[in-house]
Amino acid sequence: MAKIGTDLNSFILEEERKYPNATGSLSRALVAIESATKVIASHVRMAGLADVLGKAGKTNVQGEEVQKLDELANRLMVEYLSQCGEFFALASEELEEPIFPEEGKNGKYVIAFDPLDGSSNIDVNVSIGTIFSIHRRVNSDVSDFLQEGYKQVAAGYVIYGSSTMFVLSTGNGVNGFTLDPSVGMYLLSHPNIKIPEKGKIYSINESNDKKWIDKGLKDYIESLKEEGYTSRYIGSMVADVHRTLIKGGMFAYPADSKSKNGKLRLLYEAAPMAFLTVQAQGVATTGKEDILNVKPTDIHQRVPVFLGGKYEMEKLKQVLING
Ligand code: AHM
Ligand code: MG
Secondary structure, rough: OOOOEEEHHHHHHHHHOOOOOOOOOHHHHHHHHHHHHHHHHHHOHHHHHHHHHHHHHHHHOOOOOOOOOOOOHHHHHHHHHHOOOEEEEEEOOOOOOOEEOOOHHOOOEEEEEEEEOOOHHHHHHEEEEEEEEEEEOOOOHHHHHOOHHHHHHEEEEEEEEEOEEEEEOOOOOEEEEEEEOOOOOOEEOOOOOOOOOOOOOOEOOOOOOOOOOOOHHHHHHHHHHHOOOEEEEOOHHHHHHHHHHHHHHHHEEEOEEOOEEEHHHHHHHHHHHHHHHHHOOOOEEEOOOOOHOOOOOOOOOOOOOOOHHHHHHHHHHHHHHHH
């Protein structure tokens, strides 16, 4: 197992060495994501300031127009991921249609990402994040994005919180790296993350409870409360899932009468988080099937999400089956 303090680049190269036939493509792809998110992190740190400067004259100190942070994050991801040449196609929450970069025409992978999830939280200094999901290129067209989540080659997120962390899985467990801003490197701080089998926290937007479609969900939450669970809901999926991976419990965004398929997007929110959850020995379901088994039909489709520790998810299964 890698040592605490190992930097992400060395970790990625070390992982690559385990596969004698590896060509280095995935490593280069991951390093490109790493670089993009470091630049995004530095902009996130300046967000308040940029906002003040933006309001003052809509230009920053260099006289450039201040861009909205989510648009900027998207531009940076597109730039770095295109330039690395490893991605045949890119899909983003911020883009209606996928991009097929010229530099990536021989790329072996496709990537779907949410450049800045939870962006409604930026104004109030709450954690936000970047989520990504990588699949192999198979048919060399848009259908490459419509592969099930279990076929992901790698998935992860970066959380811009009280520190910046890169959480990654290439299918061999989950590891978390904290950005040391003094040296500009992500260093292994959370090796081999495993969700506790039973936690103490439930995380759901409970204000929607009258609209929830799943019968039994309300009773399920009530019974967690009776067992002594407490509530935490940030409203930033990356932050809510990050806490769930580390501390256990459950996170959900269920279907309701307003959002019939829930709110979260399958390709770049639900599937990568489900991959990480399962790699951390937890469970991720739509309530009807494993999220990783859902065959996408549309790049921006939504799915209900329930994820967490084995205890909470087993209990949920009983309720939804009997509900
Ligand atoms: P966004 O991609 O527009 O930021 O929306 C997704 C976010 C998630 O981070 C979070 O889990 C959810 O929306 C919160 O929604 P709500 O405010 O309805 O509880
Ligand atoms: Mg989002």
